[in-house]
Amino acid sequence: MIISRLSLTNFRSHAHTTVEMGAGLVILTGENGAGKTNILEAISLLSPGRGLRGSALSDLIRREGDGGFAISAHIQSETSALTTEPITIGVGLPTELPQNRRIRINGVPTSANRLSEWLGILWLTPAMDRLLVEGASGRRRFLDRLTLTLFPAHARSYTRYEAAMRQRNRLLADEKGYDPLWLDGLELAMAEPAAAIIEARHRWMTELTEKIATQQSGPFARALLTLQHGLPEEAGLENEGFFENKADLTAYLQKIWQQSRARDATIGRSFYGPHRAEMIVTHHAKNMPASQTSTGEQKALLIGLILAQTALVTEKNGQPPILLLDEVAAHLDPSRREILFDRLRDIGGQVWMSGTESSLFEKAGNTAHYFHLTGQNIITR
Structure with missing residues (x-):
């Protein structure tokens, strides 16, 4: 399964952000603080647990928001994306009490543990x-x-x-x-x-x-x-x-x-x-x-x-899991970066990568999906 559409509302630095993509490498670039890791963290919350940062739910709310947040993802099979209706996964924190994490699959409330039945998600971050x-x-x-x-x-x-x-x-x-x-x-x-x-x-x-x-x-x-x-x-x-x-x-x-x-x-x-x-x-x-x-x-x-x-x-x-690789390319020399990109493409599925410099992903290939973040704006390159 891959994420074909991701929408964030009042999540961390994102007031209203939506990105659409397909299988393969998804490259997020932008300066520090632009919100790249926040997008990866949102995806990680589509699986059981507290995500790649292990944050409390209250820390995920945008400060200028209304007191809650919402993450919505359309997921579908990579092999039959044209014939299969996407499945919608929603994760959020309501503004009203009690403020407990709420999860819905196709609009039906469910538990966090059920998320792993739909998506397998792995990540590497600088903190690791x-x-x-x-x-x-x-x-x-x-x-x-x-x-x-x-x-x-x-x-x-x-x-x-x-x-x-x-x-x-x-x-x-x-x-x-x-x-x-x-x-x-x-x-x-x-x-x-x-x-x-x-x-x-x-x-x-x-x-x-x-x-x-x-x-x-x-x-x-x-x-x-x-x-x-x-x-x-x-x-x-x-x-x-x-x-x-x-x-x-x-x-x-x-x-x-x-x-x-x-x-x-x-x-x-x-x-x-x-x-x-x-x-x-x-x-x-x-x-x-x-x-x-x-x-x-x-x-x-x-x-x-x-x-x-x-x-x-x-x-x-x-089917491969979704991979979230935060700033991983910055710590590799050019030859290792190129080998890594080749291996990730060979795996298939969907791999999200972030970095401050676009030059780090020169060898990622023209089939990758590139997004540049500037403040609240996402500009497709």
């Missing part, structure tokens, strides 16, 4: 340049974004898991004590989606590792991936069959949470679980932790991961 050297939480979000584009149900599993875990944490913190039977029920409610989360992540890593192994070597380094699932170290976790038997995995999770109740009550949180997972990235050719490589090598590793993930999703789902 330190993803491989900072804390585990950022890599965990990246891991789940990649998993989500392959397994859309992953978002619902995580929502269910977090809701049950919050209830468990509150119950353990109750000074009046807790009912063990009630905790049994909450831990079962955690264990079932947690098992689905662990299985989906494991399947994703296995399949992506196989895809990386088949890709040609080049300027974007290959990554070696290892997952730590946030669980006690046990030999069973290394057994492939352990992840395939959900009943055993669910029972195992219930057991470790039952055994850790006293400690979790003391520390005020659940110590074990998929919310504590870690994705370890190694530079394959150098056999070196990614955190110890140069900034340029880390950027190349991330781009390589995105390219491999895109190829995997395309193979599994029959």
Whole structure:
């Protein structure tokens, strides 16, 4: 699926902005502050989660607006765009109370988790340049974004898991004590989606590792991936069959949470679980932790991961995800930029890229869609 029309109303710096485009590369240029990244952020909100900046909804409202915002996108199949009516996805924040995120597909209200059933969206931003050297939480979000584009149900599993875990944490913190039977029920409610989360992540890593192994070597380094699932170290976790038997995995999770109740009550949180997972990235050719490589090598590793993930999703789902690459060309030399553009065109689908200088995209080709932003105006080049 591609976005054929995008409209923003009172979103960030955009009062009323509409762009129309087709498949291929979509290039946004303009000075800093012109609103390029705001457009990419709006697209990222057409998927579950808080978008590429992780912003609060109140931060997305245009200051001079009426107190709400709206994002509307027409999406349609790239292969049958002339014969298929576009599907409309709307995401917004109303001006009236309660100001909760509202989502509609063809005018029908739905949940955020349903968005992943229509669009797979991946992104790289300058803020992610330190993803491989900072804390585990950022890599965990990246891991789940990649998993989500392959397994859309992953978002619902995580929502269910977090809701049950919050209830468990509150119950353990109750000074009046807790009912063990009630905790049994909450831990079962955690264990079932947690098992689905662990299985989906494991399947994703296995399949992506196989895809990386088949890709040609080049300027974007290959990554070696290892997952730590946030669980006690046990030999069973290394057994492939352990992840395939959900009943055993669910029972195992219930057991470790039952055994850790006293400690979790003391520390005020659940110590074990998929919310504590870690994705370890190694530079394959150098056999070196990614955190110890140069900034340029880390950027190349991330781009390589995105390219491999895109190829995997395309193979599994029959269509590539939408890619959002914010300022990615500015950090590449001319030869790497040209190779990147060639690979992105070969993938097909739709790739949105931003940059301050038009010269960065000279090799993007005459089939790309070019838009130049000047304040509130978008000028097609």
